[in-house]
Amino acid sequence: MSIVVTGATGHLGRLIVTSLLDRGVPAGQLLALGRDTARLADLAGRGVTVRQADYDDPDSLRAALVGAEKLMFVSGSQVGRRVAQHHNVIAAAKEASVGLVVYTSIAKADASSLILATEHRATEQEIVAAGLPYVFLRNSWYLENYLPQLPTYLQHGVTGAAGDGRISAAARADLAQAAAEVLTGDGHTNQVYELGGESFTLAELAAEVSRQSGRKVGYTDLSVAEYAEVLIGAGLPEGHAEVLADCDRGAAEGELHVASDDLTKLIGHAPVTLAEAIRTAL
Template identity: 80%
Template sequence: MSIVVTGATGHLGQLIVTSLLKRGVPATEIVALGRNPDRLAELSGRGVTVRQADYDDPGSLRAAFAGAEKLMFVSGSEVGRRVTQHRNVVTAARQGGVGLVVYTSIAKADTSSLVLATEHRLTEQEIIASGLPYTFLRNSWYLENYLPQLPAYLEHGVVGAAGDGRISAATRADFADAAAEVLTGDGHTNQVYELGGDAFTLAELAAEVAKQSGHEVTYTDLPVATYVEVLVGAGLPEEYAKVLADGDRGAAAGDLHVESDDLAKLIGRPPVTLAEAIRAAL
């Protein structure tokens, strides 16, 4: 068996490889891909095969997928370019006869109003049209989207535009464990999993930070346009700020609230909670 993991230089991809190794998959049966193989030296040192691959280079993808039984397709990070990049991946997988494509999508990809969901929705359609066996892992937000902001929360409070929308965030490690289960278990072919942890509002996030830190922390809800201005004022590029603010708008609309317990079922335990994650980060 050969499991090829794309984006292995990124946080999620690297965690997926680590989870596979913890599950007893021999390192010789795992292929880790990245644009810069030098960044995969640690995995190479553990016996994992390392190959160069670039979503913009179809030739590199065909070579990297050689002999792959299963492809862990971690979605690209370049918003606005992913439709073409992902099509290159799907084409190379089809040409290489990959037996299963496991794709990291977004929560409710088929109905979500999020700007980020469009490229995921089109990629899912591309994979289905290719005829390749697939599993879609529709991940909600990462808890790590919030944890690095704890110092700012303690100083300025939590600011956003999510209203009272509930967000089913989970840790990258939990999402990675779910992916590893799908790659090594049975019965996942042509399945769609809606993955998320215990849901919370941004007001509840602020309250939990306040409770555990002993500081006063409140949530300030802003109109989306105002929130974009705040993010730009904090130094973020405008286009990136708009994407982040749209995430909050989508959260307010319920796009990031996952009601299924697919994540817990796949990893065989309750996902890490917001309170646990904040406690560890503090």
């Protein structure tokens, strides 16, 4: 068995490689791809083969996937460019006759109205059209999207545009374990998993930060346009700010709430909760 993991220099991709190693997959059967292989030196030190590959470079992808039995396809991070980039990955996987493509998508990708979902939906459709055996891991939000903001929350409170919408965020480590399971387990081919943790509202996020920190933290709910302006004022590029504000709009409408227990079933235990994540971060 040979498993290729794309985006291994990113947070999730790296965790997937280490999760595979923790499950006993021999390092010699793993190939970790990234644009900057220097950032993969620690994995190379554990015996994992590392190789330079870029979603914008079809030749590098074709070379990397020669002989691959399974592909862990971690979605790209450049919103607006992912359809073309993902096409390059899919074309290389088809040319290499990869036996299974595991793709990190987004919650409810086939029906979601989120701006972020558009490229994921197109990628899922192209994988299916290519005739490649697949597993779609439709990850909801990451808990880590919020944890780095704790100092800001403690000083200024939580701000957003998600209303009372519930967000089924999960820790990257749990999502990585789920990916490792479908890459090494049986019975997952052509399955779609909706993955999320215990849900919470942003008001509940603020309340939990208050409870654990002992400082009063509130939630200010804004319009989508107002929230985008706040993000721009904080230094985010306009396009990025609009995408994030749209995610809160979708959260308010239930787009990031995952009702299934797919994540628990895949990893064999309850996912990390918001309270646990905040406790660790604080």
